[in-house]
Amino acid sequence: SYVLTQPPSVSVAPGKTARITCGGNNIGSKSVHWYQQKPGQAPVLVIYYDSDRPSGIPERFSGSNSGNTATLTISRVEAGDEADYYCQVWDSSSDHLVVFGGGTKLTVL
Amino acid sequence: EVQLVESGGGLVQPGRSLRLSCTASGFTFGDYAMSWVRQAPGKGLEWVGFIRSKAYGGTTEYAASVKGRFTISRDDSKSIAYLQMNSLKTEDTAVYYCTRGRATNDAFDIWGQGTMVTVSS
Numbered sequence A: 001s002y003v004l005t006q007p008p009s010v011s012v013a014p015g016k017t018a019r020i021t022c023g024g025n026n027i028g029s030k031s032v033h034w035y036q037q038k039p040g041q042a043p044v045l046v047i048y049y050d051s052d053r054p055s056g057i058p059e060r061f062s063g064s065n066s067g068n069t070a071t072l073t074i075s076r077v078e079a080g081d082e083a084d085y086y087c088q089v090w091d092s093s094s095d096h097l098v099v100f101g102g103g104t105k106l107t108v109l
Numbered sequence B: 001e002v003q004l005v006e007s008g009g010g011l012v013q014p015g016r017s018l019r020l021s022c023t024a025s026g027f028t029f030g031d032y033a034m035s036w037v038r039q040a041p042g043k044g045l046e047w048v049g050f051i052r053s054k055a056y057g058g059t060t061e062y063a064a065s066v067k068g069r070f071t072i073s074r075d076d077s078k079s080i081a082y083l084q085m086n087s088l089k090t091e092d093t094a095v096y097y098c099t100r101g102r103a104t105n106d107a108f109d110i111w112g113q114g115t116m117v118t119v120s121s
Helices: none
Strands: A009-012 A018-023 A033-037 A044-047 A061-066 A069-074 A083-090 A098-100 A104-108 B003-007 B010-012 B018-025 B033-039 B045-051 B060-062 B070-075 B080-085 B094-101 B115-119
Touching: A009 A018, A018 A083, A018 A104, A044 A061, A069 A083, A098 B033, A098 B045, B003 B094, B018 B033, B018 B094, B018 B115, B033 B070, B033 B080, B045 B070, B045 B080, B045 B094, B060 B070, B080 B094
Parallel strands: A009 A104, B010 B115
Antiparallel strands: A018 A069, A033 A044, A033 A083, A061 A069, A083 A098, A083 A104, B003 B018, B018 B080, B033 B045, B033 B094, B045 B060, B070 B080, B094 B115
């Protein structure tokens, strides 16, 4: 089945830029969605179709996808961005039609 | 306000059954595919399955880990999606979220608050 690989953790100082990667075989040929989940809360969509932002999501959140890596970039990181982030794709060749990455814990130092 | 509210979770013994409900409001329920995603304590997100909208046949797809045990259905007249869980195992213990997406490849743009299912003797 298709596997998405994320780093378990990323740390960044306030005001700096955080980059969270999501690796997968030829992931650039798929559409990648990103979710933010804070403790005790449901996930929230922050990026869809690689780089689009839902209404209400700050412009500081952006995404890209090429080759074997998709990236979620958070600029001018704030304390409130501290959360778990998950990438997700659809894969019709997999026994799991929907695949999530393992998640990345973003820590704001 | 667009909203999804899950209900029906609780403590259940291994081998028993449980049915979860997901009640939608604030949008045209019948236009959307509805998915279930679960999260075991301290773990990541795992897709369980989904049901397409009637426009796409209303058919279902499941993760291999639940296929044959779980069934998803929908009642568009009531704006409710269901997750029937049979032959429950301890490893099914998780928070279960319902979420929507228009079709295959779409993102899950709205999530419910989740309902906890604990499978234990």
